[in-house]
Amino acid sequence: MADRGARLLVADDNKVNRLLLTRTLELQGHRVSSAENGRVALAMLRAERFDLLLLDMEMPELDGFQVLEQLVADAELKDLPVLVTSSLEGVAHVVRCIELGADDYLPKPVNPVLLRARIDSSLEKKRLRDQQKELVRRFATSEVAQDLQQSGFALGGRRVDATVMFSDIRGFTSLVESQSPEETIELLNTYYTLMFDAINGQGGVVNQMIGDGLMAIFGAPLPLDGHAHQAVRAALDMVEMMALFNAERSAAGKPAIRIGIGIATGEVVAGYTGTQARATYTCIGDTVNLAARLEAHTKDAQRDILIDAATAAALPADLGRDVLGAVVFKGKSAATEVFAVVLPR
């Protein structure tokens, strides 16, 4: 655990204490900086990344309690582990430190053995917390992770106006049968990388990946101005990326990949569904179903990007689209106006 040491900041107005604590910690394998008061400590914490702060509670100018308050209020610093050192007597002070976010309290004079144990413990806790955040980010988009961190997790949804996009690879099944599993996974990974790039680049959030199928939302969980237009721009980017990808593939003697994209705009119910133990962020509603139907229809229509009337209405006039007319989709009684986006030459 002490192979590379951590980046520590010691804040204490007393020079002898500062030097001794720094020395003790360096001997334990850490890289240590020091600050002589709370103001300097905060400036250093904001300028550079530290793994842990050792904070004396009785410093002039900004005292230890005030430093703790400022740390808690700072989005970047609220998760910084803090060990407070003090010879302040009384349980009340200790309790107040912990309430203000301190991880642990070390009485002065600081015992080196206890110091090492408490630091290692705090650093380990931080490492686990960081690992956890990384995991959430890996399996949810950063927007969902942010939403989770800010609002906490609760099953349930809300109605929002959003644009939903479905996309998949045409003829994927026969493609799978014609190549090795490794090639299939590699193809999928490349496809996802390109599609994520295009979608995130226009403010969208990839919500689900099922096989070669992909669902993205524009306008949830975080609102997005002009979400319909952004979604269509993302779709055009996706088609363009596939064209470049196909140029590489044909150069390698591999068949081209065609994708179909369906986009619909309207009200969706967005939120966390599932159970308390296992849930996913998703959108449901007519708009979602329509986007899926439009995507499936791309095969029959022989067009890459199909959109509904609501999406078409939200586009600038110079974004070309062809009227394909009304189509009756399975499960709907009324016919739906379908438009195809014109691809740039």
Add this chain to the structure above:
Amino acid sequence: MDTAQIDAQTFDDLQANAGAEFVVELVDTFGEEAPLLVNELREALAAASAERFRRAAHSLKSNCSTFGATRLAALARALETDGLPAGPDGIDVLAAELPPTLAALQALARR
């Protein structure tokens, strides 16, 4: 009244934990800082600032404890807890104790 001037165990532990060479430097630093803290006590008294006075006494006490300078630490603790004194007598007593304490620490450090 016979508190040993320096607690040998504390000083030995300090040398063992931080290294003898480092402790020489640390004692020298204390030699520079301690008179400044005594000055701070006098100025705090002149300014009638109880908080400044307490903080300076506290710092002195803390440093003395680090080195095991028990007699000096006791004097500083008394100043810390008794609050702003009427006159400078307490400070003078502490100030008088400082040079022999420092000398003892220097001797121990360089032993």
